[in-house]
Amino acid sequence: MKLFISWSKNTSKEIALTLKEFLSDFFRSKNLEIYLSTSIQPGENWFDSIRDGIKDSEICIIVMTDENELSRWTHFEAGAIAFNTKSSNVIPLLVTSRDLDETSPLKHFQYVRNTHHEMLKLIRLVKSVGRLTGVRQDEVSKRFDDLYPKFEAQITATLDRSVTGAISNIPFGxxxxxxxxxxxxxxxxxxxxxxxxxxxxxxxxxxxxxxxxxxxxxxxxxxxxxxxxxxxxxxxxxxxxxxxxxxxxxxxxxxxxxxxxxxxxxxxxxxxxxxxxxxxxxxxxxxxxxxxxxxxxxxxxxxxxxx
Incomplete structure (x- = not known):
């Protein structure tokens, strides 16, 4: 199964890389291919590579932060994902305490937050859609509990390094x-x-x-x-x-x-x-x-x- 992770701007990119590492460590499966645009090699057609990555993916996760909520690229990529993926598994991952802006084109997607409970649901969805057998069903919760603290700490460290913020309840962007x-x-x-x-x-x-x-x-x-x-x-x-x-x-x-x-x-x-x-x-x-x-x-x- 191919899983596409969409990111835009530095903080979102770091979180996307952390998420890729977390999913790879969790499932330990050769049947899970995780695609990020950072994987494009020199000389490749950048746009075609991303288009093909989107088209062949069964799950697409869009990493959303305060920094990139209004990013034109995020909205463009999300539109391409919605029209070109094999399934309807398009999931914004909100790494922010706020909801998506009411005007966001991502508002109608079912999103998850980077909490223990919701990330566990995301893991179960990936396992189910991808029919991944590297981790038995009865091992999922325990393995998640073992690996999630490291993932959470890495996300927290990334957000701490990001100096962008908000004025009152208004996104910095x-x-x-x-x-x-x-x-x-x-x-x-x-x-x-x-x-x-x-x-x-x-x-x-x-x-x-x-x-x-x-x-x-x-x-x-x-x-x-x-x-x-x-x-x-x-x-x-x-x-x-x-x-x-x-x-x-x-x-x-x-x-x-x-x-x-x-x-x-x-x-x-x-x-x-x-x-x-x-x-x-x-x-x-x-x-x-x-x-x-x-x-x-x-x-x-x-x-x-x-x-």
Whole structure:
């Protein structure tokens, strides 16, 4: 029997490899062939290989995490699985505490979670569909109890290594920009209101100040691998990138950073900026009234076009 494991993005890939090892150790059967796209050899036609792997499989397991719930590839592969497998045994494996999103095309499949009880049901299904005889029926529960703790520990370790997470109950992948799905360990985002400075002399002076902060952080903090701040290489305040470009680029860097430092040069007029940022982070429908766009902070001027 061929079993296909679908994955997308790093955390899901690691879990898929762990699952393959777990199933192989459990059944010890030459009649069970487990297919992952990581098995494709150099020179093979990648798309044809995956298509053939899907087409010939009797069971397909789709590894779902917070990181890849919105992945276009996962949804594409799931659609291909649904139309091309020999049977209806398409099983999303949810390695997350949340249910699938209501809009997910995987919602109508019967999913399992990585719990002792549900993984045992998955094992029994694989044994039944594949007619695998390497483990007798009366040995299944005991063998599962022996092997599951190692599997569970490996999954936990993988999730601990993954720095991606959620804001409130919102999957990390849904937070703008949605294409940024991982946090880079040791990366520090530095924010400073450079676009608010009025003269080149003011800009250059503050640019030096922020540069000193960035250098000090990189030298003094052993856990910091690199810093990012938008004004580092912009020498002329009149040569900022457009609002749309800056919004997407800077918020992508902010989202992928492990820590943030914000530098305020002078007293701000209102805490409304914190409230706006909080509303955006929580994916709230947000309306900002102002006289003109230029009254807004630089990154908010075209936010409605991007977010």
């Amino acid at each position: 849904k937070v703008f920009p949605s294409d940024t799905v991982q946090v880079e360990a040791g990366k520090v985002f530095i924010g400073a209101p450079m676009a608010s400075l009025n003269t080149p002399a003011q800009y250059q002076a503050k640019q030096r100040d922020v540069s000193h902060v960035a250098e000090a952080v990189e030298i003094c903090c052993k856990s910091v691998r690199r810093t990012y701040w938008a004004g580092k290489d912009i020498k002329d305040p009149n040569k900022f990138d457009g609002e749309r470009v800056a919004l997407l680029r800077d918020l992508s860097h902010l989202k992928s950073s492990e820590s943030c430092i914000f530098i305020i040069f002078e007293k701000l007029a209102s805490s409304v900026l914190v409230e706006i940022g909080y509303a955006i982070a929580l994916n709230k429908r947000t309306v900002i009234f102002c006289k003109t766009r230029t009254d807004l902070p630089f990154l908010l001027r075209r936010a409605d076009d991007q977010m």
